[in-house]
Amino acid sequence: MSHFADAWRHRPTHRKVWALAAPMILSNISVPLVALVDSAVVGHLPHAHQLGAVAVGSTLYTLMIGVLGFLRMGTTGFAAQAAGRGDGGALRQVLLQGLGLALLLALALGLLAVPFSGFALGLMTPSAELDQLTREFFHLRLLGLPAALANYALVGWFLGTQNARAPLAILLGTNLVNIALVLGFVIGLDWGVAGAAKAAVLAEWCGAAIGLALARGALRRHPGRIAPGVLRRWSSWRPLLTVNRDIFIRSLALQLVFFLLTVQGARLGDATVAANALLLNGLLVTAYALDGLAHAVEALCGHAIGAGDRAGLRRALLVSGAWSLLASLGFALFFLLAGGLFIDLQSDIPVVREVAHVYLPYLALLPLVAVWSYLLDGLFIGATRAREMRDAMLLAVALSLPLGWGLQSLGNHGLWLAFLAFMAIRGLSLGALAWRLHRRDAWLDPRSPQRT
Numbered sequence: 001m002s003h004f005a006d007a008w009r010h011r012p013t014h015r016k017v018w019a020l021a022a023p024m025i026l027s028n029i030s031v032p033l034v035a036l037v038d039s040a041v042v043g044h045l046p047h048a049h050q051l052g053a054v055a056v057g058s059t060l061y062t063l064m065i066g067v068l069g070f071l072r073m074g075t076t077g078f079a080a081q082a083a084g085r086g087d088g089g090a091l092r093q094v095l096l097q098g099l100g101l102a103l104l105l106a107l108a109l110g111l112l113a114v115p116f117s118g119f120a121l122g123l124m125t126p127s128a129e130l131d132q133l134t135r136e137f138f139h140l141r142l143l144g145l146p147a148a149l150a151n152y153a154l155v156g157w158f159l160g161t162q163n164a165r166a167p168l169a170i171l172l173g174t175n176l177v178n179i180a181l182v183l184g185f186v187i188g189l190d191w192g193v194a195g196a197a198k199a200a201v202l203a204e205w206c207g208a209a210i211g212l213a214l215a216r217g218a219l220r221r222h223p224g225r226i227a228p229g230v231l232r233r234w235s236s237w238r239p240l241l242t243v244n245r246d247i248f249i250r251s252l253a254l255q256l257v258f259f260l261l262t263v264q265g266a267r268l269g270d271a272t273v274a275a276n277a278l279l280l281n282g283l284l285v286t287a288y289a290l291d292g293l294a295h296a297v298e299a300l301c302g303h304a305i306g307a308g309d310r311a312g313l314r315r316a317l318l319v320s321g322a323w324s325l326l327a328s329l330g331f332a333l334f335f336l337l338a339g340g341l342f343i344d345l346q347s348d349i350p351v352v353r354e355v356a357h358v359y360l361p362y363l364a365l366l367p368l369v370a371v372w373s374y375l376l377d378g379l380f381i382g383a384t385r386a387r388e389m390r391d392a393m394l395l396a397v398a399l400s401l402p403l404g405w406g407l408q409s410l411g412n413h414g415l416w417l418a419f420l421a422f423m424a425i426r427g428l429s430l431g432a433l434a435w436r437l438h439r440r441d442a443w444l445d446p447r448s449p450q451r452t
Contacts, residue, residue, distance in 0.1 A: 008318070008319065008322065013300075013312075013315040013316060013319045014319055016296075016300060016316070017293070017296045017300065017316065017319050017320050017323065018296075019164065020159075020162060020164045020295060020296040020299055020300070021164075021292045021293045021295065021296040021320070021323070022164075022292070023164035023165055023167070023168040023292075024159070024164050024167060024168070024291070024292035024295045024296070025288075025289050025292030025293070026168060026172070026292075037178075037179045037182060037183070040345060040346050040347070041182055041183060041186045041187060041196070042054045042186065042192075042193060042196055051274045051277070051347060051349065051352065053130055053133030053134040053136075053137055053193050054137060054193055054196055055262075055273060055274055055276075055277030056121075056130065056134045056262060056266065056273065057133075057134045057135075057137035057138040057141065057193075057197070058137075058141075059258065059259070059262045059277075060116075060117055060120055060134075060138050060259075061138060061141045061142075062255075062258070063255040063258065063259050064109055064113060064116070064145075065109075065145070065148050065149065065152075067248060067251045067252045067255050068105055068109070068149060068152065068248070068251070069152065069247065069251045070243070070244040070245075070247035070248050070251060070386075071098060071101060071102055071105070071149055071152035071153045071156065071244070072152040072153065072155055072156035072159075073156060073247050073298075073377075073381045073386075074098075074156070074240055074243045074244045074247055074381075074384070074386070075094055075095075075097075075098040075152075075153050075156030075157050075160065076156040076157070076159045076160045076295075076298050076299065076302065076381055076382070077160070077243065077298065077302050077381050077382055077383065077384035078090075078094045078160065078239070078240060078243075078384060079091055079094045079095075079156065079157045079159070079160020079161055079302075080159075080160040080161075080162075080298065080299050080301075080302025080303050080305075080306065080382055081160075081302050081303070081305060081306035081384065082094060082160070082306065083160060083161050083162065083222070083302075083303055083306065084302065084303040084304065084305065084306020084307040084309075085306045085307070087224065088219075088222040088223050088224020088225075089224040089225050089226050089227060090224075091157075091160075091161065091219075091222050091224065092219065092222075092224060092225070092226050093226050093230060093231065093236065094157060094160070094240070095153070095157045095215065095219075096226070096231065097231070097236075097237065097240055098152075098153030098154075098156065098157055099150060099153050099154075101153070101244070102146070102149035102150045102152065102153045103146060103149075103150070105149055106145045106146040106148075106149045106150075107146075109145060109149075110142060110145055113138075113142050113145075114139065114142075117134075117135060117138050117139075118135075120259070120263075121134060121135070130266075130270060133193050136193065136194055136197075137193050137194065137196065137197045138197075140194060140197035140198060140201065141197050141200060141201060143201045144200060144201035144202075144203075144204035144205060146208075147204040147205040147207065147208035148204045150208045150211070150212075151170060151171075151174070151204065151207050151208055151211055154166075154167075154170060154208070154211035154212070154214075154215060155167040155170055155171070155211070157215070158170075158211075158214070158215075158218065159295050159298060159299050160298075160299060160302060161218065161222065162299045162300075162303065163218060164295075166211070166214045166215075166218060169210055169214060170207050170210050170211045170214070171207070173206055173207055173210045174203045174204060174206060174207030174210075175203065177199075177202065177203040177206045177207075178199050178200055178202075178203035181198070181199030181202055181203060182195065182196050182199040182200075184199075185198055185199050186199075239384075242386075243384050243386040244386075245386075246386035246387050246389065246390040247381075247386045247389065247390070249390045249393075249394070250386065250389045250390040250392075250393040250394075253390075253393045253394055253396075253397045254393060256397065257397060257400070257419070257422055258280075260401075260404070261276070261280075261415060261419060262276075264404075264408075264415050265412070265415065268411060268412055268415075271349075271351045271352050271355050272355055272412055274347070274349070274352045274355075275352050275353075275355035275356035275359070276356075276359075276412070276415075278343055278346045278347060278352070278356045279343075279356055279359055279360070279362070279363050281346065282335055282339070282342060282363045282366075283363065283366055283370075285331075286328070286331045286366065286367045286370070287370065287374065289327065289331070290324055290327055290328060290331075290367070290370075290371055290374045290375075291374055293320050293323055293324045293327065293374075293375070293378075294320075294324070294374045294375055294377060294378035295378065296316070296320055296378070297316060297317060297320045297375060297378030297379055297382060298378045298379075298381045298382040299382065300312070300316035300320075300382070301313055301316050301317060301378070301379055301382035301383060302381075302382030302383065302384070303382075304316060305382065305383055317375075317379055320375065320378070321375050324371050324374070324375045325371060327367075327371075328367040328368050328370075328371035329367075329368070331367035332364050332365070332367045332368050335360065335363045335364040335367075336361075336364040339357075339360040339363060339364060340357055340360065343356045343357060343360070355412075358412075359412060359413070359416055362416040362417075362419075362420060365420060366420065366423065369420055369423045369424050369427070370423045370427070371427075372427030372428075372430070372431060373423060373426045373427040373430055376427065376430035376431060376434055377389060377430065379434060380430070380433075380434075385437070388430070388433040388434075388437070389430070391429070391433070392426060392429035392430045392433055393426060393429075395425065395429050396422050396423075396425040396426035396429055397422070399421075399425050400418055400419075400421050400422035400425060401418075403417075403418050403421050404418030404419075
């Protein structure tokens with residue numbers, strides 16, 4: 001308790017946390033705001049399968065790019081440690097490597113996307129109307145894939161340099177453009193589900209253009225040069241690829257859970273999959289807001305590790321953790337007291353509203369259960385210790401999948417109970433691994449194979 005009291009009284013740490021967290025919370029909340037606007041606009045079209053198509057198509061797209069979240073997370077950790085050492089050359093190397101990986105992976109993923117969507121929809125056995133509209137939406141969304149992955153790398157790099165204003169500009173720019181275009185395309189031009197997809201694609205490319213322009217200016221504040229020939233040597237790519245491999249496996253397992261949640265929901269009917277999408281929008285709002293504090297943990301802990309600052313590492317984690325807990329309590333109360341209004345604002349389809357209201361208590365519990373995994377992910381990302389993140393995620397999936405199978409007889413209640421159990425196991429596993437590293441005094445170990 002004495003460590004926590006000392007950290008909580010350290011005002012400079014509070015200022016550093018909120019200097020990073022506040023812009024990221026604002027920009028992060030704009031991400032699910034796009035999903036909310038899409039749901040609200042398409043949810044007021046006459047048929048449930050139209051909202052279901054946007055929900056399922058968005059889930060498939062998010063699944064594909066979500067497994068490549070290492071482009072942001074891995075970039076953040078290495079950029080933060082380079083900034084902590086004051087190494088401008090390494091910062092340039094990390095940025096170029098992140099953007100290069102984004103381009104290569106966009107090309108590879110684009111080739112796999114169409115057969116993947118056909119396989120996924122085959123598992124869901126949707127209605128003919130839902131199947132057709134989902135394919136149309138998803139195929140159009142693929143045009144924004146290179147820009148979306150480039151934005152991952154750019155946001156991660158800016159966070160590592162403790163620059164939260166640039167990610168704010170990228171994400172707010174992307175999402176405000178998306179909101180304006182989806183209103184114009186779907187309502188103004190009556191383009192329906194296809195209009196929502198086209199709006200998202202154009203917005204992603206706007207975001208990438210903003211990020212590249214800001215990166216050019218940011219590099220002037222971090223003087224340095226990349227060592228000649230370093231990008232052609234395997235040894236310069238190996239640490240980043242090792243971390244990215246483990247984060248990829250972790251992200252793949254996480255997206256598998258969301259994919260199975262969507263598949264099972266679709267099997268329970270168009271109204272159920274649409275209602276679950278509205279509820280998961282609430283989880284997105286919570287996750288992206290709390291991730292703002294987790295991003296502060298990534299940048300501050302990574303910087304402290306790079307600088308060898310043990311006290312700074314402890315203060316950043318304790319202060320961010322306390323604020324994360326308070327924020328999760330606020331979200332839980334909001335969904336408990338105003339969850340019905342949150343659902344009704346997204347759709348006026350009676351059957352979808354009715355189903356969503358039944359399962360609102362699960363949404364109210366989620367912030368309190370999920371907050372710990374968000375916070376601890378930030379610590380492990382900043383430390384570039386992706387192996388532990390991978391192991392905790394695989395354990396959570398391995399334990400929760402049999403539970404979900406056993407609860408199938410409870411229908412959608414069983415689905416939500418299994419999802420809550422998954423989030424709880426994930427947080428507990430990360431906490432156990434973090435405590436083990438603390439006991440070994442291993443966070444600042446320069447011999448770690450994942451340190452830059």
